[in-house]
Amino acid sequence: MGLHNFLKEYIHGFWDYETPKVMVVKNRTLGVIYRSVQFLVITYFIWYVFISQKAYQESETRPESSVYTLMKGSAIHGDEILDTVEYARPSEGGDVISTILRREFTFNQRQDTCAEHFNVADANCTTDSDCVEGEVNFNGHGRRTGRCVQYYNHTFKTCEIQTWCPIEEYAVVREPPLEEAINFTVFIRNSIHFPKFKVLRGNIKDARNKRDIKRYLNKCHYDEESDPYCPIFRLGYIAAQARENFSELCNTGGVIGVFINWKCNLDLDPSHCKPTYSFRRLDLRKDLPDAGYYYRFAKYYSKDGEETRTLIKAYGIRLDIIVHGHAGKFSPIPTIISTVTAMTSVGICTIICDWIMLTFIDKNEVYSERKFDEVSNKKRYSFSATQFHFLSPGLVENAVNYYCVLLTVFLFLGTILSPQIPYPQSSATSTASARTILTCLTAYRCDQSPRWPSAWTPHHRLRQNSNCISGVSDSSL
Template sequence: MCEAFHHITMGLREFILEYFQGFWDYETPKVMVVKNTTLGVIYRSVQFLVITYFIWYVFISQKAYQESETRPESSVYTLMKGSAVHGDDILDTVEYARPSEGGDVISTILRREFTYNQMQGTCAEYFKVPNANCTKDSDCVEGEVDFNGHGRRTGRCVQYYNYTFKTCEIQTWCPIEEHAVVREPPLVEAVNFTVFIRNSIHFPKFKVLRGNVKDASNKREMQKFLQKCSYHEEKEPYCPNFRLSYIAEQARENFTELCRTGGVIGVFINWNCNLDLDPSHCKPKYSFRRLDLRKDLANSGYYYRFAKYYNKDGVESRTLIKAYGMRLDIIVHGHAGKFSPIPTIISTVTAMTSVGICTIICDWIMLTFIDKNEVYSERKFDEVIKEPTEPISTELSFINSYGSNHSDLSDGVPL
């Protein structure tokens, strides 16, 4: 066992020594010309593809010769425009826009549900609230608040309005919404409403400021243009007025369905600017996409509640309004690039270095698949070992020669 351990130790020592000595070896490429047409065609073809790819991807597609800026400063201002006849009422911006003017988020009401004449008091809880149904007072815990319900329980079990069953009584705004709600028809005229979106973007690195509104010689011409124009990608790319019907269409949404459930639409403004050209070529590109959960899910859509308060016979009352609408989230992205020598040099060196992959591929093919690959391998890899110097070998030869030829003289020489 000791002998086996000794052999293992010696083998490990030799391995470490060999690795340590090999670590200090120097490797240098060897130029070998291979007269093989097939290999030459493969080499030039791969070389051409690699160079073409880098020219197209790095310099044309990605514009790697440019210094870029991806965090611009942006400002957004929104305003809803339009009016609608709804029954006997005329609805203006104050009625259907929330807020009437805002920043990167604005919404418009498309359908409303009213609960009139609510007052603080006690009434029966909605029967679909968990544990709201009861048969006796002991089923209702006094002072308990169910956050899925509408108020605080009084401890009484009462008849659910004009129905035969009973639910727990609560202290809240009565009557509750689910029992007394009045649903209003959709505001179909909202399809012609417009939203004004003014966006300015600043690239501080390049000191470039751009806006999405067309430049005009004076204020009067500007106002005249904004009153009449409607955005069109080709005809009016600098008009900031967008019809809600156009936004819904571009987001591939049915406007009638949006009136029923509401929805959140993202308005994406993309500024992709090549500042090697004149800044006037820096134009916004708009895209639209539905952001909330899809309409076939139970919790999809967009709605919110608010109330209008008033005094009725000296008692504070309110009208609760549940509003379904289209909410617009304006999201701005910006990227600007301009020629700079430093990224150009880095990209060029990277492209030239990557051409070395052609040699690796062809070497692998040559040493693996082509005939006479063993001959190529012997010619490609050489190991140079340091030989003993010539003077030492000459001196040893002389001593050996002298000793053999003059051995008879050593007997007469005193030591």
């Protein structure tokens, strides 16, 4: 019979209407907490949301961009004069360009048979039976012939292979690094287009005619303070900004990212929309055998009627040009959404203070008796959320209290701070949901009864003519 009444009253209570009741509490401590939380919430919205994040703007983060690069400079290396064609790859590039700083040569290589390098797996041998004819080791240099031969001028033997002979590890000639490359320059021309706002900007200083631009570019080098519109960078400057030692880069090579960041506030004059540059090492360099940056290429020629080549292993700096863009402009729609969300989010102050009042301050249940009323147009016992107290009022009460208040806070913070959802899309429904959770919580807190199942009966008297505003002070306790 008790379960039947419980289900019946629960179904009737499901259709009850709930409306908030305003109650003025004369408690200085609670008032200080309330105003402090209000101040923090309002400060957060004004300083962070509106000023820092500019939530009043419509933004675009996927601009269209193009990059053109050109390396210039010359150096004397021994008896050889190196120009752009010798050390730049490609000489006129796009968003990736590299320069050669050190070379290793293997001269006069021909298609022939010779001994495999002794560091290759299973290359060392004593007899021909140790070498399998036709076998190819992909970490080696060629196909094995099945013979075991002397390793060049040494006493030990390795398997013979068919490849370009002599092999690189045996006949390589290393030249000193090109230290003069520290003064080589890289010209980076970048243009960016924000199609949503129809704004096109470039990283070269505006001038009245082409002569002025050319004259300016012939004598300038980038400086963040004096020449922010000069797109010409010294290699030494790039390495220093990336916190790298240029001499070390000459020996091992490396990959450096040049980041061009456009952050434009289009509410201001377009001339304020200018790029900033940052530099960072991109490749791994933790004592790996293949650390750094290098590549191989060959120069072919004919010698004594036979095709011959010079194999070149080049170490250098590769520059990856990476462009990021963000533009924002005032729009009434995000402004309205952000403003309404900010005003609604102030409701978290009431939620927190209600929980503090009913959990820590309301020892004699004076506040709870004034805060929760039932009004019915006919005298019957109705079961609603305010009579949900048939469980034990001790441990269960505290557990539900703390769980619900944590759920309320996380629901609020997760809605407005989630990085996956743009802030202006937040809605007042989150605060309303949180308020509903806490209302059920505090209702349970105040309507607890130490007896069960007699606790199913209403705890409060039905009040048909209660005032909508009640005043409660500490003296009532």
